Structure formats: C-alpha cells, structure tokens
Amino acid sequence: MSSVVVYNLVKTYAGGDRRATDGVSLEVADGEFLVLVGPSGCGKTTLLRMVAGLETPDSGTVSIGGRDVTYLPPRQRGLSMVFQSYAIFPHMKVRQNIGFGLTMRKVPRDEFDRRVKRAAELLHLEEYLDRYPAQLSGGQRQRVAVARAIVVDAAVLLMDEPLSNLDALLRLQFRAELKRIVGQLGTTTLYVTHDQAEAMSLGDRVAVMRDGRVAQLGAPLAVYDRPADRFVGGFLGSPPMNFLTARVGGGALAVGDASLQAPDHLSTWEGRDVVVGVRAENIQVATEPAAGWVPARIEVVEPTGAALLLTVRLADEQLKVQAPATFPAAPDARVHLRAEPAALRFYDPESGLALDA
C-alpha cells in the first residue's frame, strides 16, 4: 500500500551549476528496503530529502502510497526519518524524544506510554528513558533516533546515513540489529549511505547513484556480480573490481604477453581494445605454472585474517587478488593467475558500459 514512487525528479540547488538529481525515477515497493548508495555529491541525500519533503524538486513527482505528495509539507506525508546527526532534541528527556511524534499527534497518555515503552524495549533503551541525551553515548543516541522514527508506525521510513557517526565495531553490530528491526516492522524503507558494504548487507535492492542519476538498480548480489558500468564495479565491493585493458584478436584476449580465451560475443570487437573486469575473489592463484595460467609478480601482500590480499602486476596492469590465508606469498615472488571465463565482465573502454553477453 505504501510504495514510494519517484518520477523524473530534477533538482538544482540555488547557486549550483549542475543538477543535484538529474531526472531520477525509481520505485520502492511496499515493505521493501531500498538502499541508495554512491559517492558524496551524487545526489542520494537530495533525493531522500525530496521524498521527505525537506526539499522541493524543480520538476518531477513523488508519490507515497499512490498519493502525489510532491508539494506537501513533511508532516502530511506519513513518513518518519532517521537523520545522520541523529537530530534528537537535547532539551528533552529520552522519553519525550522518542514520543515526540506521538505528542504532535496528540496520542492519549496511556497509549503514549505503551508505544514509547515498546519502542524502547525494541532498542534496549528502557533504562535510559528519564535521561537527557547529553548523558548517553553516541550509540545510545542513535538508538533514540531510531526509536523515535519507528514509534510513530509510519508507512515509510527514511534513513540518511544513520550509522556513519558510529565507530566501526558499533556500526557492524547496529547494522545487523537495524536489519532485524526493520525486517520485523516490514516498513517501506529508503536508506541512504556512502558505504558500499552497508548497502550490500542491508538492501533488498540497491540503487547505485552517480552525478545525480541512478547508474544501476538491482538486488545487491546481482549488482555486485554484474556491474552495469565500470563506475559501479569500481564502487561496490572491497577491494573494487579489477579492470584491465585487453585487445581482442583471433578469438583471444591479449593482456600484455598473456592471452586469455575470448567469449564469442566479443567477435564484433575483433582488433579493438576492451576493458576486462574481474573481482579479486574470482582470480585463482598458484605458485606453479600450468597451461592457461598467466604469470604475474607479487608487489604487496596484505593479510586480512580470513584471506590474503595480494597486489600483483600483470603486464602493465595492477590487480588485486584474493588468495587463501595459507597461500605462501612474498613480495617479488612469481605467481600464476587464472579466472573462470564466466567470472569475466567486459566493458566498452569509451563509454564504460557493460558489453552484453
């Protein structure tokens, strides 16, 4: 019932010479968790703020649950929001903070208490209800902000980088908790982050944004596995996708002296360069040469605990390769690499767009 539909939203900030969002259209289905991810300045926060009603678009429409809300003030849109800076009210106790939305809706006293209590329980804040926010830690303040957002039972929940002010460990913990809570509530959620790991782990679908446009929209694994362009492949994943230039010739791909088998659909690129994209974990590595394996030289070895992250040089290209933690690697050692043909992605060197199989 409460899908969010954004159609052709254009917004240019006063004094800005380029569009913050440039004709963005997308749909968040009822109950779906959609993550907007992208580098800073890509327009994701602007888009969220237009959905919230905190900014007015130059053109385009926003509808929530089938109702056009483009020009309605935030309070008439039936949504709630978690802000990056938490934006909890320092002069009110936690109880009043969580219940602010209920106070504004003139909810009766007993119902107020019941709903605030439930939200506080959900976020483990029962003991802190009579404290002022200044007496809470950053993580607790963030919980207050989330509790305030869910207590109103709004149909749509907006989150603007809610985890970015937490330290790394807390962020990881709270991420899982947030996913559990939102999953329980089943609220339609639009979530903004610049952290690709957050986007991958939280979203039912992920919209990768760049320069005010949606570069790719899809399920996290699909977007991760088949980036629609070089930008998406380079943005999602840690380490980012490797890109190397290869020349197509006689059914083979030449990278420096090495040669790989070229898939059939590259036949139209005969004699021209293409960009090959491959994820670090899709490259196999061995110490001994074998047929079909390509030699390379290790430059840097970075143990990550679960695996080894190798930076290797193949011809003129630098690649990130994920090797098993037990792999005997040393700088300047020779190794041999191989990738399943199915794990290779191909991109147009000019436009950066994926070449369809």
Place this chain on the structure above:
Amino acid sequence: MRRRRWQRAAVQAACVAITLFMGVPLYLIALAALSSRASLNRFPLPLLPTEPSTETMSTFLRSTGVTGGFLNSLTVGLGTVVLALLVGVPAGYAVARYAFRGRDTYQLFLLLTRALPIVVLSVPLARIFLDAGLYDTTYAVMLLHTALALPTTVLITAAIFVGVSHEQEEAAMIFGASPVQAFLRVVAPQALPGIAAAAMFAFMLSWNEVLGATVLTLNQRTLPAQVLTTLADSPLAYRFAGGLALVLPALVFIAVMRRYLLNMWGTTLR
C-alpha cells in the same frame, strides 16, 4: 605536578583580582551611600560600616525627580527589552537560517548603526520626535534605545540559532510539527539562554545610556539622565547614593538572568 599546582594558584589569584577589581568600587559606593554624611568626611575613611545610616539614601530618594526617573528608567528599560526582542529575535533567526540576498551587507549595516555617535544622532532624532509629537516621552527614549540595542540582539540571537542544528527543526517537522511548532518546541527552548543574554544587554544598555535620554527628554528623564543633570551641583553624598541606585537594579537584573547565561556556557547549575 608542581607546575600544575602553580598554574591553578595563578588562575585562582587572577579570579580573586578580577573579582576585587569589580567588587571593591561597588563595596565603596554602597558603603558611602549607606553611611552617615559625617563619616564620609572622616580621615582615614573607615572601611567597615561603622556608622550605618539610611540618611543619605533617603535624602537622595526623596529629592526631586528621582522616583520619577527611576520609574521612567524601568519603563524604558523593560520596553526596550520587549521591542528589541520582538524585532531582533526574528531577524536573528533569519540571519542564522536563510541565505538571502544581501545577508552579509545586512549584518555589516547592523553594526554601522553603532558607528555613529549618539551625540550626532540625537539632534536629528530630537527633531523627528518633536515633529512626531513623541518628544519628552518615555516612548522616544525607548525607540532610541531599541535601535541601539538591536544590533547586539540580532547578532547574539543569530549566533544562538546557528548553534541549534537545522536538522533538529527538520526532524520536528517530519514528526508532525508545523514550522511554527518546530520553532516553539525545539528551537526556542534551546535558544532561551541566548535570548536572555540579548535581553540583558538591551536592558543594561538602556539603563546606562545617558546622552540620548538627556537630549530627548525634559521632564520625563530616566534615572541616569536625571542624576547626570543634577550631579554637578550636588553634594558628594548625593553622588554616592545616585551611584548605588544606578548599580543596584542592573545587578538584580543580571542575577535573575545569570541562570540562563551560565546555562548557555554549558554549566549546569539548575
């Protein structure tokens, strides 16, 4: 460790020195105003209230124009506070929140009103007030003082409003508040210390301002104007009594507003 102790001692000493610097004159004035006339001329001057007497004070309070002046000063002071806040708080909010054309110029222009000496301003002002039929009324002085107090009011409140994050207002609006409700429930309570400070400045300015008040009134003198005009040909005791009468209300006003001020600087003395 030893160095830190020295530093602390130095800070303490500085605090004592500043307190004495402010306190001793106040004490001496109060002493002189509350002692008998005879003891003022004694040498050496007794530094303890050996002969307390209300004689000097009561003479001063009974002298012509003092009660009226006191009431006028109070009227003008409170009126200035109300007017300055009424105009200055919305202006401060606008300066803090909105990027509008000419904002920087506006802020500079605000300060310019203080660049002109009151002496220069007061003659044309007297002329205007004469024409408007406001001359020799407390309103005239109130208007002048409001104009003088406005720059500080606007700048102080603007600084305070900048301190309340805009996201808090946005959050309030998301959760069902209209813009006015968001201001009243979220911004205003947090801005209270700053507004109190601005009120304090406005009141003090009005209470202490002499020149404009002297030029703009004849019979409706404020207390400082009254004291100033009669000072030259009054006995020493009268001057001390006048001094105390001028200082006391200001001290009371500060004492009342202090709570909010300390609040603003992060001390919790509730």
